[in-house]
Amino acid sequence: MACGATDQAGRMRQGGFPRRIEAMLDAADAACAAHGARLTPLRRQVLGLVLESPQPIGAYALLDRLKESRSGAAPPTVYRALEFLLERGFVHKVERLNAFVGCRGATERHDHHDHAHTVQFLICGRCGHVEELEDASVRAALAKAAAHAGFTPGRMTVEVEGTCRDCARG
Numbered sequence: 288m289a290c291g292a293t294d295q296a297g298r299m300r301q302g303g304f305p306r307r308i309e310a311m312l313d314a315a316d317a318a319c320a321a322h323g324a325r326l327t328p329l330r331r332q333v334l335g336l337v338l339e340s341p342q343p344i345g346a347y348a349l350l351d352r353l354k355e356s357r358s359g360a361a362p363p364t365v366y367r368a369l370e371f372l373l374e375r376g377f378v379h380k381v382e383r384l385n386a387f388v389g390c391r392g393a394t395e396r397h398d399h400h401d402h403a404h405t406v407q408f409l410i411c412g413r414c415g416h417v418e419e420l421e422d423a424s425v426r427a428a429l430a431k432a433a434a435h436a437g438f439t440p441g442r443m444t445v446e447v448e449g450t451c452r453d454c455a456r457g
Contacts, residue, residue: 343386
């Protein structure tokens, strides 16, 4: 099979990802290159697995998935790749779940510095769905409250647990 060939379902052959994920990975690769970094094949694969996951995914679940194609994969391998992806804003860690979600917007813009430092999540306690928000008023309110307390915030993550629309209906 030729590298980059797709099957009838639009998935890349030889263990690749669906076309839309591949496009996101290509954008992430370009963003890394523009900033002098490298999205190695392993980092690309880890990012693809996170982006492909319908739910937040933990490091050991990622390791299990990696071992399907990389028998020598070990926890430090996954954690180093995740650290790289976190630093560049391609993934976020949902602390409440100790799991990772892809930042779908990060691959659409090359400057995600501010976004990577203010993240808001709505977490469904029933089905586990996580919705990422980007609400400037939340960021501003947190910054104002911190300044009032004489505090200079760095990374801000807001995690709200509740019930998603689909679970509330059902």
